[in-house]
Amino acid sequence: MAQSTKVLDGGWGWAIVVASFMAQLLAYGSPQSVGVLYPEWLHAFQEGKGMTAWVGSLVAGVGLIASPVCSACVDNFGARPVTIFSGVMVAGGLMLSAFAPNVQFLIFSYGIVVGLGCGLVYAATLTITCQYFDKRRGLALGIVTTGTSVGAFIYATAQNELIVLYGLDGCLLIIGAVALNLMACAGFMRPLNMPGYYLKQKAALERNTEEQLFEKPPLDDLKITTGSSTTTPEKTLTVKELLITIDGKDLTVQTEKKKGSSLAGLAIMKVIKKKQQAYLKYMHSMYEILQDQAMVAFCIAVFLFSLGAFPPVLFIEDVAQSEGLIEEVSLIPLVSIGAIATCVGKLVLGMLVDIRWINSIYLYGFTMFAGGISLLLIPITKSYVGLQVLSAVLGFFSGNWSLTSYITTKIVGLDRLTQAHGILMFFGGFGIMLGPPVVGWFFDWTQSYDLAFYFSGTCVELGAFILFVLTLPCWNRKNSENDRPDVHYTSNCDKVASVA
Numbered sequence: 001m002a003q004s005t006k007v008l009d010g011g012w013g014w015a016i017v018v019a020s021f022m023a024q025l026l027a028y029g030s031p032q033s034v035g036v037l038y039p040e041w042l043h044a045f046q047e048g049k050g051m052t053a054w055v056g057s058l059v060a061g062v063g064l065i066a067s068p069v070c071s072a073c074v075d076n077f078g079a080r081p082v083t084i085f086s087g088v089m090v091a092g093g094l095m096l097s098a099f100a101p102n103v104q105f106l107i108f109s110y111g112i113v114v115g116l117g118c119g120l121v122y123a124a125t126l127t128i129t130c131q132y133f134d135k136r137r138g139l140a141l142g143i144v145t146t147g148t149s150v151g152a153f154i155y156a157t158a159q160n161e162l163i164v165l166y167g168l169d170g171c172l173l174i175i176g177a178v179a180l181n182l183m184a185c186a187g188f189m190r191p192l193n194m195p196g197y198y199l200k201q202k203a204a205l206e207r208n209t210e211e212q213l214f215e216k217p218p219l220d221d222l223k224i225t226t227g228s229s230t231t232t233p234e235k236t237l238t239v240k241e242l243l244i245t246i247d248g249k250d251l252t253v254q255t256e257k258k259k260g261s262s263l264a265g266l267a268i269m270k271v272i273k274k275k276q277q278a279y280l281k282y283m284h285s286m287y288e289i290l291q292d293q294a295m296v297a298f299c300i301a302v303f304l305f306s307l308g309a310f311p312p313v314l315f316i317e318d319v320a321q322s323e324g325l326i327e328e329v330s331l332i333p334l335v336s337i338g339a340i341a342t343c344v345g346k347l348v349l350g351m352l353v354d355i356r357w358i359n360s361i362y363l364y365g366f367t368m369f370a371g372g373i374s375l376l377l378i379p380i381t382k383s384y385v386g387l388q389v390l391s392a393v394l395g396f397f398s399g400n401w402s403l404t405s406y407i408t409t410k411i412v413g414l415d416r417l418t419q420a421h422g423i424l425m426f427f428g429g430f431g432i433m434l435g436p437p438v439v440g441w442f443f444d445w446t447q448s449y450d451l452a453f454y455f456s457g458t459c460v461e462l463g464a465f466i467l468f469v470l471t472l473p474c475w476n477r478k479n480s481e482n483d484r485p486d487v488h489y490t491s492n493c494d495k496v497a498s499v500a
Contacts, residue, residue, distance in 0.1 A: 013132035019188035020125035029151030050440030058111030063119025064429030079128035087182030089117030094176030152339030297470035304463030306431030308456035338395030345399020368464035375457035
């Protein structure tokens with residue numbers, strides 16, 4: 001570990017930042033600008049808006065809901081192999097979507113396959129960045145995560161032009177081919193620490209070597225083994241290595257040693273009991289997190305904000321065309337305006353939350369309130385310039401996603417950050433998945449987006465109201481004495497990485 005501390009906060013770490021930024025740009029460029037593709041899919045497949053909206057909602061929500069699985073993959077196999085595999089998934093899903101015969105196939109190829117690939121990229125890039133930075137970790141993560149917004153800004157215009165030149169199928173094939181460059185980005189992600197999979201193999205090899213040393217050799221081999229100078233393997237396993245070796249292989253070794261004996265059943269029961277105790281402890285910790293009133297209020301607020309604020313990313317272009325405000329998607333689409341505003345919002349809100357006298361929870365509540373107002377104004381806006389302004393305002397306040405890990409740490413503390421943020425992302429992903437289909441169903445029912453956006457704005461305002469009320473000082477929250485926690489991250493990145 002002494003070597004890894006020397007390379008922190010500089011050197012090759014900046015190459016990691018550039019590679020991770022490009023990886024997020026390539027992976028999230030198309031999903032974040034899916035609003036440009038949505039009208040084309042409506043015209044090509046002639047399906048309802050509610051059914052077609054599942055494509056955009058799944059590609060954004062699946063990665064968030066599966067974030068614990070994605071983080072486990074990065075922890076076991078490392079950032080480089082996971083990024084290579086995700087490049088195949090994203091590129092393959094985009095190319096498959098070019099041959100989609102119906103919306104149902106598109107839901108699988110674009111919504112699920114590309115969505116899971118994006119989730120893997122997000123987990124891998126944040127993990128490797130955390131490993132290479134300590135004091136400048138906030139700056140590095142800020143640069144990396146803006147790759148999604150920059151990608152959405154570029155891809156919205158690029159996809160629009162590619163559709164005009166090559167059609168929808170040609171556009172998907174080209175951006176799928178471009179996504180293969182994710183594998184090139186993975187080449188820069190040189191690991192500092194051995195991933196869990198390799199540690200497990202190393203531990204298994206050492207265990208087998210140890211067993212061979214203590215086995216009685218056959219008589220025919222005594223002449224050979226007497227002159228050998230075999231050394232015992234190293235015993236300085238780290239805590240992570242020891243935890244990794246406690247898996248099903250240990251159970252197999254124990255049962256093989258005690259085969260034919262009644263002690264084998266006891267060994268099995270002992271391992272099962274140990275696993276059950278670990279799961280029960282994990283579930284009890286999650287239960288304690290959800291007992292915190294502020295955490296429950298924050299989860300509800302994130303769910304309602306995701307439910308209401310994400311649909312404009314998918315529908316805003318179709319709103320402009322349905323109202324006759326513009327015949328075709330403009331050179332700089334509304335999705336691009338919202339994406340670049342989100343990028344600015346992430347940076348500005350991140351700086352504001354560092355000011356000591358600003359309460360981060362109330363700042364998040366204010367962004368929800370302002371975003372809800374802009375959603376309620378969309379139905380009464382009758383000009384394209386007005387939609388451009390509202391897209392910029394809503395995009396800016398949607399940058400409040402950069403505050404989620406900070407607020408989670410303030411509520412539950414750093415020790416429970418991983419579990420609490422996983423719960424929070426589940427609520428957010430669930431809201432993102434439900435939002436666009438609900439708005440689409442409202443349109444199919446009323447043949448107008450007015451009621452749909454009134455519903456979305458009401459959901460966001462309700463979330464802001466719940467967050468303000470349930471986090472008032474009069475409730476005497478458990479951690480109210482922590483006015484401003486010392487938010488610093490551990491150098492081993494095990495907890496921070498899984499937040500991805």
